[in-house]
Amino acid sequence: MSLKIYRSQIDKIDDSLVDLIEKRELLVKMVDKIKLKKGEDVEIEDRHDEILERVCVGKSNLKQNKMINIFKLLFKNK
Numbered sequence: 001m002s003l004k005i006y007r008s009q010i011d012k013i014d015d016s017l018v019d020l021i022e023k024r025e026l027l028v029k030m031v032d033k034i035k036l037k038k039g040e041d042v043e044i045e046d047r048h049d050e051i052l053e054r055v056c057v058g059k060s061n062l063k064q065n066k067m068i069n070i071f072k073l074l075f076k077n078k
Helices: 003-038 045-056 064-076
Strands: none
Touching: 045 064
């Protein structure tokens, strides 16, 4: 394959990632609204730990540290 084809595939993946991140953010905001109505804490470290454990266990060829860093950025940017 040529460089142009690889770059085109990368661009498509990047576009998909942006769409998925936007969908995730919308869902996080919806969950936060529900929690606020119930008087619950919006930030729960246990939930972050649960997510990190789930995404790091055998589901990716990426190094765990890389996955942890990506998801911690998602957690920060609500």
